[in-house]
Amino acid sequence: MTFGKRLKKLREEKSWQLEKVAKYLKVSIATVSNYERDFRKPDIDTINKIADLFEVTSDYLIGRTSIKDAILLENEDLPKELKEIGIEYLEVNKELKKKGLSPEDILDIIEAIEKTGLRKRDR
Template sequence: MSLGKRLKREREKKNWSQKYVADKLGITNTVLSNYERDYRDPDTDTLKKISDLYDVSTDYLLGRTEESAPKESIIKEDNSNFFFFDKEGLTEEEQELLEQSYNLMRERARKRAEARKKKK
């Protein structure tokens, strides 16, 4: 499926008008229409904004994956997968602080996801 078709499908899933999305992205309806009809491709910054607005990954929009999982999907993974780097140079206190920071981010992401579900 093309980028344009994915953009249109995601917009329609949310029942949003082209005008609404274009206003949110800071572009014109015509530009958005050109993206959705595959006449033009969005620049990198616009693609990131679209990804954030639709709550999908840029890989999904670009057709690199069929999973439209939100970017926060890493939060659902086990903590051990997150800390993949060598912690040898960190003190025990620094390691604990790093893990606490990660857990705080994870909790905030969970709360945002719950709030989005309640809005639907």
């Protein structure tokens, strides 16, 4: 799915008019319409504003992931145990974040999975 199609889908899911998005972005309605029809591409700052507006990641908007509301835990934020098993970053669903899961909680989940033998061995 293209950037424009994702933008239009997000806008329609909220039942918003083009005008509302244009006003938030401080651009014309025609500009937003051109984004949605893939006639024009926004700059990175505008992509980030759109991501904030719709509470999705910029990676979702540009098609790098199909997960709308993931947050990324960068390498420096990970406990050393997660780094040791080769995880560079994790995508954590916003719902899990709402439940208060910390990186340590995630480590506990990984350890539980390892105990079941579901984790691939010798990657």
